[in-house]
Amino acid sequence: MTHAPVSASLPVLDMSALDGDEASAQAFRDALRTATHDVGFFHLVGHGIPDEVTARAFATAERFFALPAEDKQGVEMLRSPHFRGYTRTGGELTGGRVDWREQIDLGAERAPVDDPAAPAYMRLEGPNPWPAAQPELRTVFLDWEQRCSAVARRLMRSWALSLGSPADVFDDTFGDRPSTLIKLVRYPGREDRGQGVGAHNDPGVLTLLMVEPGKAGLQVEHDGAWLDVPALPGAFVVNIGELLEFATDGYLRATRHRVVSPPPGETRLSIPFFFNPALDSTVPRITLPPALADHARGVTQDPDNVISGTFGDNLLKARLRAHPDVAAVHHADLVRSAP
Ligand SMILES: O=C(O)CCC(=O)C(=O)O
Numbered sequence: 001m002t003h004a005p006v007s008a009s010l011p012v013l014d015m016s017a018l019d020g021d022e023a024s025a026q027a028f029r030d031a032l033r034t035a036t037h038d039v040g041f042f043h044l045v046g047h048g049i050p051d052e053v054t055a056r057a058f059a060t061a062e063r064f065f066a067l068p069a070e071d072k073q074g075v076e077m078l079r080s081p082h083f084r085g086y087t088r089t090g091g092e093l094t095g096g097r098v099d100w101r102e103q104i105d106l107g108a109e110r111a112p113v114d115d116p117a118a119p120a121y122m123r124l125e126g127p128n129p130w131p132a133a134q135p136e137l138r139t140v141f142l143d144w145e146q147r148c149s150a151v152a153r154r155l156m157r158s159w160a161l162s163l164g165s166p167a168d169v170f171d172d173t174f175g176d177r178p179s180t181l182i183k184l185v186r187y188p189g190r191e192d193r194g195q196g197v198g199a200h201n202d203p204g205v206l207t208l209l210m211v212e213p214g215k216a217g218l219q220v221e222h223d224g225a226w227l228d229v230p231a232l233p234g235a236f237v238v239n240i241g242e243l244l245e246f247a248t249d250g251y252l253r254a255t256r257h258r259v260v261s262p263p264p265g266e267t268r269l270s271i272p273f274f275f276n277p278a279l280d281s282t283v284p285r286i287t288l289p290p291a292l293a294d295h296a297r298g299v300t301q302d303p304d305n306v307i308s309g310t311f312g313d314n315l316l317k318a319r320l321r322a323h324p325d326v327a328a329v330h331h332a333d334l335v336r337s338a339p
């Protein structure tokens with residue numbers, strides 16, 4: 001690949017260029033840096049995940065949402081102090097307003113941390129509730145997690161090089177305990193085409209989003225307007241989160257986005273994968289070469305959303321806000337002490 005074509009206003013990057021010669025790998029890295037400096041979003045093809053694997057992921061998600069309500073309630077997030085499991089439609093907030101989507105959150109499968117002296121964010125680590133009625137959910141999405149993590153680690157190394165840093169500059173941030181999270185999301189249709197998920201930035205580093213083929217609804221803020229971003233079949237929509245903006249002093253941009261509900265009678269499935277640092281790791285603030293540093297905009301300052309270099313702080317804050325019912329049941333001590 002030499003040039004990034006533009007489709008539906010977002011660049012399309014072909015990751016298979018990394019398997020080519022140094023010139024094509026360099027062109028990919030330049031396109032990666034430019035896309036995430038300018039818009040903060042791009043389409044990613046050539047990522048190596050076969051179409052049939054993606055089709056299986058959507059078929060599995062569809063079967064999960066079609067389970068009887070009791071099966072979904074059996075794995076509801078309200079039972080999980082780690083914010084894992086099923087959230088019914090209307091059970092989640094973004095920007096203080098109700099999102100119209102149902103979802104299951106599947107994080108890195110680990111043992112809970114039971115050290116009372118550990119920072120509060122370590123409560124986010126723990127097991128997932130897997131539905132007994134659908135055993136393949138576990139195998140399909142543990143496999144999806146492995147595949148997406150490999151793509152994400154490769155992208156992180158490409159960003160590092162593209163910013164004039166050693167390829168491994170971000171490696172320790174993720175280490176062997178990255179905070180991965182997969183959401184299976186179903187947006188029901190409705191008349192008013194309102195908030196499927198409200199406008200937000202992703203709080204972490206990197207998001208690889210797969211959208212059901214042919215479905216629109218994702219909108220990305222650019223130059224003060226909302227761009228419609230229909231999915232390209234088999235391609236990820238990739239965006240960066242606030243911590244990569246933080247790491248680059250705003251040279252790379254975490255961009256606000258939202259999903260509007262599909263029309264009545266339609267639904268939209270999506271599978272976002274979040275590749276984020278270990279909860280207790282501090283993201284390095286990298287030194288940019290002068291030519292890039294001149295174009296660093298500084299980190300966006302929002303008094304309602306102060307960014308910490310420690311990922312766990314950001315994630316815990318985001319989870320408590322999005323799921324106040326889970327917070328009230330399992331983390332009343334934290335909610336009471338919140339400013
Ligand atoms: O469902 C989508 O297309 C996007 C979801 C999203 O932005 C999120 O869950 O952070």
Ligand SMILES: [Fe+2]
Binds near residue numbers: 200201202207257
């Ligand atoms: Fe998002």
